[in-house]
Amino acid sequence: MEAANQPREGNPLYFEDLQVGQQFLSGTHQLDAEQIQRFAREFDPQPFHTDADAARDTRFKGLVASGWHTAAITMRLLVGSGLTIAGGIIGAGCEITWPKPTPPDSILRVVSEIVDLRRSRSRPDRGIVTLRCETRDQHDETVQVVIAKIVVPCRTPVSGS
C-alpha cells in the first residue's frame, strides 16, 4: 500500500490521467484538545467533544473528536495530497464510517486510492472517480473510511460509446 504512484505536485489532473490503483499520500495533521473543543462548540456540542471532565463519564471515557471534525481534517489533508484534479476536488457524495474514535493526541494522515473510474453516460465532458480514503493515526489504525464519488473533467470529451 505504501508504494504510491503519485503524480507531480500541482499538475492539473484530468479523467484520462487517472487509473485504478493510483494512490495519494497526504501529509500529517497533529490534533489536540483545543482543536477538538473549538470545532465541537461550533458544530457538535456534545460533552464527549466539548468537555474533558464530562467526557470521562461517557462511553468514550475521554474527549474525542466529532466525526465531522475528522471528516473536515481529512478533506484538508486530501487537498494537499497531490490529488490536483482540474477544477478542484468536487464530491457528488460519499459513504463514511468511523471504525474507532479520534482522541486528542492523534496524528492523522490520509491514504487514498482510486478504486473505480467511470465516464459519465449523460455528460461526455466528465467522469466519476471512486476514491477510497483511509484516515489513519500514528499507530496506523484507521479512524475513518470514506468512499467518495468525485466529478472529474475529461481532457477530451467523447461521444457515442
Add this chain to the structure above:
Amino acid sequence: MEAANQPREGNPLYFEDLQVGQQFLSGTHQLDAEQIQRFAREFDPQPFHTDADAARDTRFKGLVASGWHTAAITMRLLVGSGLTIAGGIIGAGCEITWPKPTPPDSILRVVSEIVDLRRSRSRPDRGIVTLRCETRDQHDETVQVVIAKIVVPCRTPVSGS
C-alpha cells in the same frame, strides 16, 4: 412531512422510545460568506470556497460552502432538534449526498425522520437507528441528504430473540 411527532425537549430517548416515521425538525442557521471562507481556509482551501472573485471563474460561478461545512452545520442543527438520545448522538457511519451547492445567503434547517430501527444482534444493550436527514434551504430545496446509522442504548436490554 411537516406534522412532526417530536418528543419533549430534553427527555433522554432510548431505543424503545423511537418509532419509524418519527420526525425531528431543527431550528435554522443563517450562513454567510465569512463563515464559508473561515471554514474553508481551515479545512477545504479551494478557490470556490475561499475566494469570491476566483469562485466566479469556477463551475459554481460564485462562492459556495464546502460540503463538509454543510455537514457540520447539519450536525449542529441536529443536536438542537429534540433528538435527545440517551448518551448522545453517536454515528457509526452514514451516506451523504449534496444534490446542490450551498451559497452564502442560505438559511439552512434540517428535517430528520427515522426510517429503520433494528436491535443489535451481538449487543443486547443497544439498537441501530437509521435516520434520514435532509438539509433544506429557505426555498425548501434540499442541499444535502444524510442517511445515518446511529447507535442508541436500550432502556431494557433483551436476550435471545
